[in-house]
Amino acid sequence: MDLAVDVENVVKIYEGKTKALDGVNLQVESGKVFALLGPNGSGKTTLIRILTTQFKPNSGRALVMGHDVTTESEKVRRLVGYVPQEMSVWTDITGYENLLIYAKIYGVPSETRKKLILEAIDSIGLSDVGNTLVKSYSGGMIRRLEIACALLVRPKILFLDEPTIGLDPVARKVVWEKLTSFKKEFGTTVFFNTHYMDEADLYSDQIGIISRGKIIKTGTTEELKRSVGGDVITFEIEGDTVDDHVFDIIRRLELVREVTIHNSELIVVTDDSETAMPLVVRLLEGEGVTVEKVSMNKPNLDDVFLKYAGTRLESGGSIKDVRQTRGRIRRG
Amino acid sequence: MSSLSNLRISTNNLFVMIELELRRLRHDRTEIYTRAVQPVLWIVIFGPVIGNLRAIPTAGIPYTDYITPGILVQSMTFVSIFFGLTMVWEREQGILKKLLVTPASRYSTVIGRSMSSGVRSFFQVLIIVPIALLIGVRIVPNPLYFLTATAIIFFASGGFAAISILIASLMKSRERFMGIGQAIIMPLFFASNALYPVSIMPPVLQQLATVNPLSYVVDAVRSLMITGDLSSLLTDVIVIAVFDVVMFIIASISFKRIIE
Numbered sequence: 001m002d003l004a005v006d007v008e009n010v011v012k013i014y015e016g017k018t019k020a021l022d023g024v025n026l027q028v029e030s031g032k033v034f035a036l037l038g039p040n041g042s043g044k045t046t047l048i049r050i051l052t053t054q055f056k057p058n059s060g061r062a063l064v065m066g067h068d069v070t071t072e073s074e075k076v077r078r079l080v081g082y083v084p085q086e087m088s089v090w091t092d093i094t095g096y097e098n099l100l101i102y103a104k105i106y107g108v109p110s111e112t113r114k115k116l117i118l119e120a121i122d123s124i125g126l127s128d129v130g131n132t133l134v135k136s137y138s139g140g141m142i143r144r145l146e147i148a149c150a151l152l153v154r155p156k157i158l159f160l161d162e163p164t165i166g167l168d169p170v171a172r173k174v175v176w177e178k179l180t181s182f183k184k185e186f187g188t189t190v191f192f193n194t195h196y197m198d199e200a201d202l203y204s205d206q207i208g209i210i211s212r213g214k215i216i217k218t219g220t221t222e223e224l225k226r227s228v229g230g231d232v233i234t235f236e237i238e239g240d241t242v243d244d245h246v247f248d249i250i251r252r253l254e255l256v257r258e259v260t261i262h263n264s265e266l267i268v269v270t271d272d273s274e275t276a277m278p279l280v281v282r283l284l285e286g287e288g289v290t291v292e293k294v295s296m297n298k299p300n301l302d303d304v305f306l307k308y309a310g311t312r313l314e315s316g317g318s319i320k321d322v323r324q325t326r327g328r329i330r331r332g
Numbered sequence: 333m334s335s336l337s338n339l340r341i342s343t344n345n346l347f348v349m350i351e352l353e354l355r356r357l358r359h360d361r362t363e364i365y366t367r368a369v370q371p372v373l374w375i376v377i378f379g380p381v382i383g384n385l386r387a388i389p390t391a392g393i394p395y396t397d398y399i400t401p402g403i404l405v406q407s408m409t410f411v412s413i414f415f416g417l418t419m420v421w422e423r424e425q426g427i428l429k430k431l432l433v434t435p436a437s438r439y440s441t442v443i444g445r446s447m448s449s450g451v452r453s454f455f456q457v458l459i460i461v462p463i464a465l466l467i468g469v470r471i472v473p474n475p476l477y478f479l480t481a482t483a484i485i486f487f488a489s490g491g492f493a494a495i496s497i498l499i500a501s502l503m504k505s506r507e508r509f510m511g512i513g514q515a516i517i518m519p520l521f522f523a524s525n526a527l528y529p530v531s532i533m534p535p536v537l538q539q540l541a542t543v544n545p546l547s548y549v550v551d552a553v554r555s556l557m558i559t560g561d562l563s564s565l566l567t568d569v570i571v572i573a574v575f576d577v578v579m580f581i582i583a584s585i586s587f588k589r590i591i592e
Contacts, residue, residue, distance in 0.1 A: 074435065
């Protein structure tokens with residue numbers, strides 16, 4: 001198996017105190033689209049910044065396309081494309097000029113430069129505004145331009161940090177259409193961070209779930225959902241939680257594969273929801289717990305996340321994340 | 333993948349950073365004009381008024397002529413020190429992160445970004461000098477001297493921009509940066525030979541003036557543009573070169589703090 005990314009026991013501690021990565025192990029196959037799924041603050045960005053040689057891990061080893069990110073960082077930088085979470089184009093020059101500057105930084109020979117840039121502008125659908133200042137672009141257009149800057153030099157692997165954060169659904173869809181077609185055309189490996197489970201679900205070949213600086217599960221979206229199994233029944237109850245003994249009774253039921261409680265939601269995983277649902281309702285009512293709503297679903301990635309990480313995806317997030325997201329929305 | 337091709341990519345990166353600055357200026361020249369207002373006031377109002385007092389010994393040079401190089405250099409310092417603001421902005425955005433992931437070395441990025449402040453300083457010279465000529469300042473009529481003076485301003489600007497990168501790495505917000513920037517420029521300016529000869533300063537200030545890199549830039553520009561006496565030019569150029577190299581090294585090291 002040809003590995004695009006191979007990470008072993010990577011630890012990163014910021015300023016001697018904040019442990020951002022706590023022993024990450026991860027392997028990504030070449031030519032695949034890989035999604036690193038986790039809530040804000042789980043260490044996704046730190047991992048991407050280490051893989052793109054921006055700083056070194058405190059310990060552990062990370063290889064990108066077979067090259068060590070610490071000792072062979074120059075080789076790695078020639079092979080990767082990178083789109084950070086924040087805006088990364090100059091807004092006071094045109095889209096064409098942004099691509100031109102990047103082409104020159106990478107030393108693209110002048111004979112092929114213009115053709116390459118025009119092709120890139122065309123393929124991301126910005127031909128009409130190529131000579132307009134980036135200031136006047138929408139959030140989605142800026143994101144597409146950033147992706148074009150990263151793909152201009154035909155990287156072997158493309159790292160994207162929250163590629164669609166703050167974009168509206170239509171813009172998100174267009175961004176993914178472009179990425180998918182680039183991947184098809186050039187066979188580029190795509191490694192992206194996201195906290196949108198639907199994106200990981202729809203666009204990735206493989207998903208890694210990260211929580212509190214550790215990769216806790218990897219697999220295809222089907223494998224992950226199957227590992228949760230059966231149906232997911234959510235009981236919305238009055239009050240935050242139930243007594244431990246009630247919880248134990250439900251857990252011991254033969255029909256129940258798994259049960260968790262989180263923010264007034266009792267979540268039961270079962271293979272036979274038709275029988276289990278009334279049974280659990282009766283049981284809860286018998287113990288004096290009022291059930292306000294019941295819903296039933298096939299497991300989604302959020303349930304997978306809950307099973308392995310013990311929390312929901314949306315929880316967490318610092319003021320910095322909020323500000324960045326809002327910033328993008330305002331521009332968008 | 334040889335080190336030679338790395339060197340080529342890094343040298344190339346310097347020029348690309350300068351080209352970027354030119355392209356930005358082509359789209360928006362407002363800053364060039366607004367930054368020129370203050371130095372023009374010094375030359376058009378402060379110079380003639382103080383000159384009338386005949387209180388400052390300038391070795392027979394009209395006072396406005398005497399301070400014109402000082403004002404050019406002051407303007408360069410303003411442009412360069414506030415150039416760090418661009419870096420603070422680029423850090424808040426993802427631009428610096430992305431530049432780090434290109435094959436060009438981070439030193440070439442730091443030096444390239446610093447030297448691009450020289451581009452802005454160059455345009456300041458192009459605005460201020462014609463105005464000085466208009467109000468009767470006599471400049472040594474030797475194009476080679478003038479070009480050398482402009483080149484010195486261009487390169488010295490890089491060193492001062494590197495100081496601003498250092499400040500940017502320590503200051504986490506724009507507001508603090510603005511405060512510190514002001515607090516550095518004015519002392520540098522007043523503790524130099526920009527407005528008066530070092531010899532009339534109090535002894536403590538005299539010592540400060542001799543370690544102030546600004547004094548050497550002013551002296552070099554004054555020799556080339558006004559007096560035509562090049563006896564101290566070599567010393568000036570050496571001091572400026574050493575200053576630039578030291579500041580580039582310090583800024584490159586501090587650059588690490590900017591990105592983490």
